[in-house]
Amino acid sequence: xxxxxxxxxxxxxxxxxxxxxxxxxxxxxxxxxxxxxxxxxxxxxxxxxxxxxxxxxxxxxxxxxxxxxxxxxxxxxxxxxxxxxxxxxxxxxxxxxxxxxxxxxxxxxxxxxxxxxxxxxxxxxxxxxxxxxxxxxxxxxxxxxxxxxxxxxxxxxxxxxxxxxxxxxxxxxxxxxxxxxxxxxxxxxxxxxxxxxxxxxxxxxxxxxxxxxxxxxxxxxxxxxxxxxx
Amino acid sequence: xxxxxxxxxxxxxxxxxxxxxxxxxxxxxxxxxxxxxxxxxxxxxxxxxxxxxxxxxxxxxxxxxxxxxxxxxxxxxxxxxxxxxxxxxxxxxxxxxxxxxxxxxxxxxxxxxxxxxxxxxxxxxxxxxxxxxxxxxxxxxxxxxxxxxxxxxxxxxxxxxxxxxxxxxxxxxxxxxxxxxxxxxxxxxxxxxxxxxxxxxxxxxxxxxxxxxxxxxxxxxxxxxxxxxx
DNA sequence: TATAGTTAGCTGTGATCACAGATGTCAATC
DNA sequence: GATTGACATCTGTGATCACAGCTAACTATA
Numbered sequence: 070x071x072x073x074x075x076x077x078x079x080x081x082x083x084x085x086x087x088x089x090x091x092x093x094x095x096x097x098x099x100x101x102x103x104x105x106x107x108x109x110x111x112x113x114x115x116x117x118x119x120x121x122x123x124x125x126x127x128x129x130x131x132x133x134x135x136x137x138x139x140x141x142x143x144x145x146x147x148x149x150x151x152x153x154x155x156x157x158x159x160x161x162x163x164x165x166x167x168x169x170x171x172x173x174x175x176x177x178x179x180x181x182x183x184x185x186x187x188x189x190x191x192x193x194x195x196x197x198x199x200x201x202x203x204x205x206x207x208x209x210x211x212x213x214x215x216x217x218x219x220x221x222x223x224x225x226x227x228x229x230x231x232x233x234x235x236x237x238x239x240x241x242x243x244x245x246x247x248x249x250x251x252x253x254x255x256x257x258x259x260x261x262x263x264x265x266x267x268x269x270x271x272x273x274x275x276x277x278x279x280x281x282x283x284x285x286x287x288x289x290x291x292x293x294x295x296x297x298x299x
Numbered sequence: 300x301x302x303x304x305x306x307x308x309x310x311x312x313x314x315x316x317x318x319x320x321x322x323x324x325x326x327x328x329x330x331x332x333x334x335x336x337x338x339x340x341x342x343x344x345x346x347x348x349x350x351x352x353x354x355x356x357x358x359x360x361x362x363x364x365x366x367x368x369x370x371x372x373x374x375x376x377x378x379x380x381x382x383x384x385x386x387x388x389x390x391x392x393x394x395x396x397x398x399x400x401x402x403x404x405x406x407x408x409x410x411x412x413x414x415x416x417x418x419x420x421x422x423x424x425x426x427x428x429x430x431x432x433x434x435x436x437x438x439x440x441x442x443x444x445x446x447x448x449x450x451x452x453x454x455x456x457x458x459x460x461x462x463x464x465x466x467x468x469x470x471x472x473x474x475x476x477x478x479x480x481x482x483x484x485x486x487x488x489x490x491x492x493x494x495x496x497x498x499x500x501x502x503x504x505x506x507x508x509x510x511x512x513x514x515x516x517x518x519x520x521x522x523x524x525x526x527x528x529x
Numbered sequence: 530t531a532t533a534g535t536t537a538g539c540t541g542t543g544a545t546c547a548c549a550g551a552t553g554t555c556a557a558t559c
Numbered sequence: 560g561a562t563t564g565a566c567a568t569c570t571g572t573g574a575t576c577a578c579a580g581c582t583a584a585c586t587a588t589a
Contacts (some may be wrong), residue, residue: 109569110570129356130359132365142551227391339539341539341541351541372582498581
């Protein structure tokens with residue numbers, strides 16, 4: 070034992086395919102990709118300044134998670150959800166994200182709760198500016214900040230998988246939300262406030278209820294928009 | 300409209316990397332790989348009779364799902380679970396697999412219920428022969444037959460992800476189970492029977508309770524074995 | 530004999546190339 | 560003028576190669 074335990078920071082070995090994966094995942098979670106959008110490996114490789122190799126591994130992963138679909142010899146597409154799959158995913162989101170909010174309420178300290186509140190306020194302010202991109206990104210930040218507090222990496226992973234499929238399914242509805250400000254527009258902020266309050270007060274079941282109410286109402290709104298004739 | 304809608308069966312395009320992935324996934328779910336086992340890309344490629352290419356994409360996917368871990372320049376290993384991660388995964392398994400059993404009880408018809416019962420009997424008979432491999436494979440068949448009945452592809456996907464990490468963590472305990480036949484040995488078959496009965500009688504909440512009891516008791520047994528000095 | 534330094538042999542990662550399959554354009558045909 | 564067929568082009572897939580990093584065995588040193 071000659072070395073005095075320098076405790077050097079572990080060198081993170083980040084491969085290019087991980088970077089590519091992370092970039093595409095964030096794009097999906099933030100709603101920057103809409104169902105039907107098409108991509109190609111060569112395109113993405115050029116954008117990232119790499120060869121096709123890392124990109125295709127990222128795409129393989131995402132298509133395994135069904136966040137993207139590979140059309141043989143025809144490119145990559147952000148998939149549309151069937152009604153069955155959409156319903157299935159909503160049910161699981163309600164279950165898991167509700168649970169995550171409950172755990173967050175159990176673990177959050179006052180500083181963390183305050184931070185969550187600020188993120189919620191940021192979403193609302195982006196909405197007032199009708200800034201679609203800002204709302205989507207802010208929402209993602211707000212929600213995942215809560216799920217981080219749940220201190221369950223495995224649950225976080227599952228929620229990410231569900232949301233990568235769910236978020237693109239919802240962006241069209243959010244666009245309508247910002248343009249038309251229908252009844253759900255106000256309810257949404259009320260639900261966010263209830264979640265923030267329950268977390269601040271350490272009320273797990275209240276947080277779960279508020280989150281689940283928010284998701285159910287949002288689902289209803291998304292379905293309503295989707296049923297409209299184009 | 301000249302073609303009379305032949306409704307030709309869709310040609311399933313199965314790529315080599317999918318086959319490699321599927322093979323490794325089944326090996327993990329059936330408990331044929333134990334924590335600490337090491338693999339290499341070139342080894343696997345030779346076994347499969349392909350180049351490294353399809354194998355590495357399969358490994359990339361599995362390491363993304365944390366079912367395998369890639370040690371840079373040192374091969375691939377079936378990871379050990381930390382206590383935190385193991386606890387995390389158990390909680391989610393209890394939640395999701397319980398829910399899946401409830402849904403199976405809601406949907407199963409008598410023929411399907413009978414089939415589930417046969418699979419449970421097969422596990423028990425393999426156990427009487429102390430056939431580790433048979434128990435592991437049979438158990439996997441039994442459980443996934445139930446989860447198929449839940450008719451929720453998304454839930455099935457999440458359960459697979461959790462089990463790929465959880466099963467290797469448990470094989471050592473199952474080996475002890477077959478060798479020593481401790482108290483849990485009998486309880487286990489009673490729990491299986493309760494699950495089968497609840498599904499046959501269409502009792503969702505009974506099926507959930509029985510499954511969750513089984514998982515909790517199994518977790519306790521696994522932890523007990525792990526705490527033993529080697 | 531014990532230890533430090535070197536080297537040879539592995540590993541996964543990334544780049545490049547060859548190829549089969551799908552698509553859409555465009556000309557030849559009825 | 561509508562329909563069919565061929566062809567050029569673009570796609571993901573798989574193979575092969577080059578490379579840097581880590582190990583472990585080996586050798587030279589004290």
